[in-house]
Amino acid sequence: MNISPTEAEEALAAIQAMMQKTRRAISSSGAYRFLIVWGVVWLLGFLGAQFLPQYIAVYTWMVLDILGGILSAIIGIRMNRGVRSPSSSSSGKRIAIFWMLLFLYCVASIAVSWPADGKQLAMFIILFVMVGWLAMGLLLSFTSIWPAVIITALALVGYFLLPGIFNLWMAILGGGGMIVLGLYIRSRW
């Protein structure tokens, strides 16, 4: 079988395009959607906490968290729906159970320690979410632990050194950072 260099080039381009499309559609790279969703939740929630009256900010957080949870569930169900492997079903269930338990432990810890203000409460939740992220990173992809470490460090810097603009700091660097990271992962894949 003989083909021209032009045909070979076209075939290689078609292969590349298909592989990229498959990675985006099927592979675990779909996780970037979670980053964008929760980046938007953090951006809007922390901006609200910085600029809106406290009672409106609390309701804004609640609505955003519920929306984020619903969108995450939809993304999780749609992700990899067409792909199966012997381990994917059981590991998917274990991951879901892990996040549920982490959420319950977070609520229990808040109930026991009862944070004095909104900033402490936010830090509590951020630290629990980042522990979950680190656990997922160590389990699934080691390189993905670095954003969690950086976000944790930024949150601690904001909490201890910049308390006056902590919410704005977290909105831009935490929420904005997650959105940028999500878009970067999407374009890289």
Added chain:
Amino acid sequence: MAELNETIHQPVRLRIMAALVTLGPNEEVDFTYLRDLLEVTDGNLGAHLRKLEEAGYIAVNKIFVERKPRTFVAATPEGRKVFKEHVAALESILKNK
């Protein structure tokens, strides 16, 4: 030197194999999901999958999931090897032009 493979080189089959080798070695993809990904019809995809299955490049697994029949498709080790050789042959044509 790697050889071009006539069965794989057909445009739709080339894209099918490209999609399947992108999956992990133990993963398989649902027929309808693959059809949507490739933007082809059921009949067209079915015909090309038969050719690839006859050649031993893919494995077709028909099972029941929640009482509904589902067809899953995966590249075989032989299919992965032949596809790799085909890509190497295409690259060598470009290098030698």
